[in-house]
Amino acid sequence: MLRFPIGQAYLWRDGEALTLIDAGHAGSADAIEGAIRSLGLLPERIERIVLTHCHRDHVGAAGELAARWGAEVLAHGLDAPVVRGELSVPEPVLLDWELPLYAHGLTVPEAPPTRVDRELTDGEVLPFGDGAVVVHAPGHTPGSIGIHLPAHGVLFTGDCVAGVVQVMLGVFNVDRAQAVESMLRLAALAPSVACFGHGDPLTSDTAAVLLAAAEAAAKAETETESGATPTA
Numbered sequence: 572m573l574r575f576p577i578g579q580a581y582l583w584r585d586g587e588a589l590t591l592i593d594a595g596h597a598g599s600a601d602a603i604e605g606a607i608r609s610l611g612l613l614p615e616r617i618e619r620i621v622l623t624h625c626h627r628d629h630v631g632a633a634g635e636l637a638a639r640w641g642a643e644v645l646a647h648g649l650d651a652p653v654v655r656g657e658l659s660v661p662e663p664v665l666l667d668w669e670l671p672l673y674a675h676g677l678t679v680p681e682a683p684p685t686r687v688d689r690e691l692t693d694g695e696v697l698p699f700g701d702g703a704v705v706v707h708a709p710g711h712t713p714g715s716i717g718i719h720l721p722a723h724g725v726l727f728t729g730d731c732v733a734g735v736v737q738v739m740l741g742v743f744n745v746d747r748a749q750a751v752e753s754m755l756r757l758a759a760l761a762p763s764v765a766c767f768g769h770g771d772p773l774t775s776d777t778a779a780v781l782l783a784a785a786e787a788a789a790k791a792e793t794e795t796e797s798g799a800t801p802t803a
Contacts, residue, residue: 597631623729625653634685648690650714656684710750724763734770758785
């Protein structure tokens with residue numbers, strides 16, 4: 572896990588071949604390369620950079636790293652035009668308590684337009700981690716994805732799920748109901764390890780904790796839609 576002031580990225584290694592899941596904020600390419608070298612690995616072995624969605628704290632350094640080392644940049648087809656700078660970042664529908672957090676997130680440098688070499692679709696299998704399955708998980712953004720490595724029991728959730736203080740639905744969603752449905756879909760994969768875009772990875776009782784959090788989010792969403800007072 573490569574931690575930044577806001578959010579994090581992940582490095583997966585297959586022998587000498589490397590895959591980067593997300594790429595931090597703009598200007599962090601040198602720090603990412605330094606972290607890779609500190610592990611005794613070579614940044615030139617980054618074969619691909621998989622973007623879980625189009626937000627600035629996940630896309631920022633992807634273009635610079637790809638240009639330096641020839642890595643392929645991958646993103647879901649619905650978020651790819653935003654990553655390229657062809658469309659604006661979709662605006663989230665914010666809850667009151669999310670407003671100050673969102674303002675803080677805007678302090679992260681804006682991501683420059685970044686090329687996308689391959690547009691991903693749901694169910695596509697990528698050649699790392701003994702078969703990495705793309706799971707379309709819209710709601711946070713239209714093209715948000717999770718990456719599931721069934722052979723290893725590992726799930727990268729992007730920002731569909733957060734692990735800050737507690738496991739919960741991710742914040743700043745463009746469609747909260749859709750995000751809840753995506754969280755339920757990811758939880759149904761029953762991973763042994765869940766790696767979030769924000770917050771420490773979950774490595775103990777992961778499947779049960781993730782499912783309970785998803786069901787709680789679904790219950791809260793149902794109560795909100797019905798006009799009832801949400802319960803914790």
